[in-house]
Amino acid sequence: MAGLDIAGYARSRSTVLPESRRGASRMSPYIRHGLLSLREVWDRVEDAAGRDRSRYRDELMWQEYARHLYARVGTDLGQSLTREQPFASGGDVRADDPWPTEMNCMSSVTTELHDDGWLVNQTRMWLASQWAVRAGATWRDGEDEMFAHLLDGSRAANRLGWQWTVGTGSGKVYGFSRWQVEKRAPALCRGCALASACPIQDWPSAELGPSVDGPDLTTADIPAGPAEASGSAAEQVWLTAESLGTSDPALSADESRPAVFVFDEPLLRRLSLSGKRLVFLAETLGELGAIRDLEVRRGVVSEELAGRSLAATYAPVPGWARIARTLEPVEVHPWPWLVRPGRSSVRSFSAWRRGHSDPLPSTA
Template identity: 35%
Template sequence: MPTLPPSLRDVPPAELFPEVFARDPHHVGWTRGGRARALELLAQLDPVTYGRDRSRLDGHVSRLSAFLRHGVLSLAEVRDAALTHAPVTAPSRVYKYINELSWRDFFVRVYAEVGDKVWQDFQPYKTGIAAADYASEFPTDIDRAGTGLTCIDSWSRELRETGYLHNHVRMWLAAYIIHHRRVRWQAGASWFITHLLDGDPAANNLNWQWVASTWRRGPYIWNRATLVKNAGERYCASCPLASGGCPFDATYSDLSTRLFPSRYPAPGETGVLPPRMLEAVPWEAPPPPEPLPGAVVWVHGDRLSPTNEALLAYPERPAVFVWDDELLRTWAVSAKRQSFIHDCVAELPVHVLRGVVAEEVARFARAHRAKVIATTPSPSPRFAQIVEALREAGFTVQLWPEPVFGASVTPLDLRVHAAYWGQVRANAFGKPPAPPKEKPLVKVSSPGDKKPSKRKPKKLDAEPLFKLGEGD
C-alpha cells in the first residue's frame, strides 16, 4: 500500500510557499480565516442597517464574502441569521441583504453552466470598440498605485495590502480599468482574483463582464459626483487633479460621449454565449447520498468548514485537503489569500498534502484502503475534471450537497438575475417554493389614447444595479 508523507497542516504557509511570500510583502489580509472568525462576524451582522447605508464606503457591510466564497459559511445559514433580525410578519426589513446573497447563488449557478466560458466575452462590448482594441496586459501604474489619481491609487493599495474592497470601489476601479484605460476585463479580473480574499471566477468574472458590457445592455460608468456622494471628499481633498484634469469630473452623458464611439457593438463583434443557453436550466434539490463503509473525505477550497457535509457524514473517517499547486500558480494567488485559506484548513480534521489534486487524493484513499471518496460539490470545471479522474481510477465519488439557498419549482432562467430571483425568492425567505408571478396583461390601445409620460428619463447608469462582492 502507498505511504503518505507527513501532513502539512501545521506548516506555516510562508514555509510552504516561500516564493509567493517573497514577492508579496502583505502576508496577512484584513482578516484571519476560519470558522471561528466567520461566526464572530456573523454575530455582528445588521441586515436592517445594511439595507439603508450599504452604498456608502463607511456604511454597514457584513464582510462575509470571503467566508462565503470558501464555504466556511453557507448561503443558507447566513440567510437564516439575517432572517432572525426581522419579524416573521415583516421579512422586508432584511429584503435587500437576502437579495444580495442571492447574487452569489445566481453567479455560482451560471458558472456551473458555462464553465470556462466565464473567462470569455459572453457578448460583444456595447461600446463601439472592438475587443482587439482593448489591451490584454494589465497596466503597471495601476498595479503599483502610480496613476496620480488619488482615488485609483488608494484603491490599488487597499486591494494589494488587505485583500478587500467595498463593492462600490470594485465597480469604480473596474470601470476605470476597462473604459478609461481600455484594458480587457479579463486582465482586471485576474488581478482581483490574485489579491481578493473572496476572488473566484463566478462572482468576480461575471461582474467584470457586467461592468464591461459583455453581459449587460451597456457599459457601467461613474462620475465624481457619485464618488463624493458615497465616499465624501476623502479622495478629492488630497488629489492633485481635483481642481482641474479629473477624468471623472463630468456628467454621465459627457463621459459616455468621451469614452464610447457608440453604445452598440463594433461591426463584426460576437460573444461566446448562445442567447438561449441559460434560459431553462433544469434544477431540483440534490438528495444526499447514503453513507458507505470505508470511505475517506476530500475537502476542497469551496467548502472549508467544520460543517462540511462530507465531514459530518463520516465523522470518524480520515479526511484530506490538497494544496492545488497548478491552480495557485495559474491564479498567482497572493500570500494573504494563502494565509486566509491556511487559517481555514487549520480548523479542520484533515491530513494536508500538496501537488496534483487527483493524484494526491487517490494516494490518500489507497493508503486507507478506501474505494469511496466523499466530498462536496463545486461549480468549477477543474473540480469536474478531478472527479472524473478519480472515477476513472476506480473510485466511487460521493457528492454531499450543502443546504439549498433557494429552491425553484420550474427550470431556472439564468439569463438575468431578476428572472432567477422571481423563481427562488419565496423559498429564499423560508417559504415553500412557488412559481414566479405572471406579469399582468398590458392593455392595447391606439396611439391616440396614449397620454404623454410625465416620468423623468433615467440618469445614465447613475446608480449601479448590482455589486462586485457577493454578500457584502
C-alpha cells in the same frame, strides 16, 4: 456570524468612506470558501428590519445566481457573454496604466485591495469600470488582477461582477466618474492632487459594444449535482477550497472520519494568487485541523489522492467535476444550494430572480 448585524444595510451598503459608516457585512470570504453557507447567513438575518433584510437577501441571491450561471456556462464565463467590451476613445484611453496611482480614488482602492484583500462592492465597480471602460484595457486581465488578491475571489462572482459592470454581460455600461466618488467617499476627492483637473470629471465616452455569439443563456438545465448523498463507507473526506467549513456535508456526515486537502500546485502556479489568499486558506485549514483529523498536501490533486477511498461534497465549478472523474469518490454529498437549480434562463439576474421564489424555511 455571531457579530453579523445588518441594521442600516440598505442605506449604507455602498458607503466607501468613512470606513466606520460602511454597511457591508464582510461575510463574503467565509461564504465563498464554504465556512458559511448562503442558507446559514440567510436564516441569520431573519429578524432584521424588513428593508435591510430584503436588500441583504437580494445580495445573497446574487451570489446564488452567480453560482447557477457558472454551473451552466463553466469556463465560458471568461468570455464576453452578450456583447464585446466597449472601448473608450480619445482622452479616456490609457490601457498601459488602467489604475493610475495619481488618482486618489484609484490609489486608495488598489491599496486596500492589495493590503486587505477585500473591497466593498462599490469600489469593485470603480476598479472594473476604470480598467475596461475608461482606460480601454482588456476586462479579463483586470478580472485576473482583482481575483488574485480578493479573499472572496471566485470565478463565478468576480467574472459576473466584471461583465455586469463593463457591459459585456448586461444591457448597459457602468460609467465611473467623479460623481460616484464624491457621493460615496468625498474625502478622496478633497485630498486628491488632481482635484482641479480630474480625469474622470465627466461620464466616460464608451457605449455598449456589438453583440457577440456567446454561450447559450436561455432556458435550459443547470447542472446541480446529486440531490441526496450517494454511496457510503468512504474512509476519508476530500475537502476543496469551495467547502472548508465544519458544516461541509461530507465532513459533517461522520465526525470521526479524517479529512484531506490538497493545495493544487499547478493551479496555484497558473493563478499566481497573493500571499493573503494563501494565508487565509492556511489559517482556515489550521483552525479545522485543531478540531478534526486533517491531512494537508501539495501537488497534483489527482496524484496526491489516487487510490484513496473518498467522500466528497459536490461543488458547482468545472475543476471539481474534472478531478472527480479521475478520483471517483465512493461517496458524494449534495451541494448546499440556497435555491436548487433546475431548468431556467440565466440571461439576467432580474429575470432569474423573478423566476425563483425565496428559499423554503430551513428544516435544520
